[in-house]
Amino acid sequence: MTQPKASAGALISTIGLFKYFGDTLILDDINLTVQRGEVVVLIGPSGSGKSTLLRCCNGLEIAQKGIVEICGERLSQQGQLLPERQLDALRTRAGMVFQSFNLFAHLKVIDNITIGPRKVLEQHAEESRRLGLELLDKVGLADKADAMPGNLSGGQKQRVAIARALAMRPELMLFDEPTSALDPELVGEVLQVIRLLAAEGMTMIIVTHEMNFAREIADRIIVMDRGRIVDSGTPEMIFGSEANPRTRSFLAKVL
Numbered sequence: 097m098t099q100p101k102a103s104a105g106a107l108i109s110t111i112g113l114f115k116y117f118g119d120t121l122i123l124d125d126i127n128l129t130v131q132r133g134e135v136v137v138l139i140g141p142s143g144s145g146k147s148t149l150l151r152c153c154n155g156l157e158i159a160q161k162g163i164v165e166i167c168g169e170r171l172s173q174q175g176q177l178l179p180e181r182q183l184d185a186l187r188t189r190a191g192m193v194f195q196s197f198n199l200f201a202h203l204k205v206i207d208n209i210t211i212g213p214r215k216v217l218e219q220h221a222e223e224s225r226r227l228g229l230e231l232l233d234k235v236g237l238a239d240k241a242d243a244m245p246g247n248l249s250g251g252q253k254q255r256v257a258i259a260r261a262l263a264m265r266p267e268l269m270l271f272d273e274p275t276s277a278l279d280p281e282l283v284g285e286v287l288q289v290i291r292l293l294a295a296e297g298m299t300m301i302i303v304t305h306e307m308n309f310a311r312e313i314a315d316r317i318i319v320m321d322r323g324r325i326v327d328s329g330t331p332e333m334i335f336g337s338e339a340n341p342r343t344r345s346f347l348a349k350v351l
């Protein structure tokens with residue numbers, strides 16, 4: 097039987113993904129391709145499967161059926177992940193930022209950023225520190241290198257988490273509701289860093305409930321509902337009158 101072929105220039109491809117938790121179907125035949133340089137935003141009602149799809153894209157969840165490829169390399173296929181070593185190497189190509197930051201509380205900010213490059217990429221301590229400081233500068237936290245995460249605001253923690261993901265020199269970034277855990281006044285500083293990455297041409301998939309941000313930053317918006325992709329298009333299309341009725345009904349509730 098011929099295998100379906102993922103798109104050649106794609107950084108992420110999912111082909112025919114079906115994902116269950118127990119008996120419940122969570123992802124229902126998801127076909128998603130993200131090209132280099134694209135910013136794709138996933139929106140949709142709570143529980144529609146956005147985070148699960150994102151997590152399948154770097155192997156944190158495994159779909160029972162279908163294929164996931166990162167940069168043309170197969171990460172998972174029909175419920176099987178790559179073996180551990182190859183998996184780690186491939187995962188470094190897709191940096192992940194979570195809603196809940198997931199920083200190491202016992203490590204200084206700079207050590208949170210350098211631990212991955214030192215352990216996984218085998219970077220020398222000096223080199224990883226130099227790059228780490230550059231990244232902290234980029235996210236506006238040059239003065240926080242020696243701070244402990246517990247002494248930072250939520251917005252600062254999330255910017256450290258972004259710097260930490262970037263330190264692995266990923267080819268694309270996956271953001272899972274990066275501002276959902278933040279007080280409203282801290283959302284802007286995180287969105288500003290994501291804007292900067294978009295301006296630099298970083299490929300990104302972003303799950304968010306921030307509709308204005310989705311509209312502003314996306315090249316393409318994908319609307320999910322009950323495990324399916326129900327609409328996909330430019331922000332103008334999705335927020336315009338030609339969007340499909342399920343998109344319009346969802347947006348009417350959240351806007």
Ligand SMILES: Nc1ncnc2c1ncn2[C@@H]1O[C@H](COP(=O)(O)OP(=O)(O)OP(=O)(O)O)[C@@H](O)[C@H]1O
Nearest residue numbers: 117122140141142143144145146147148149273303
């Ligand atoms: N580990 C898990 N075990 C069982 N069910 C899960 C698990 N993770 C997610 N689910 C369920 O899968 C469905 C999809 O969840 P998911 O988090 O992907 O949705 P979402 O669209 O990202 O929602 P939200 O916008 O609220 O974050 C939900 O019904 C959720 O309860």
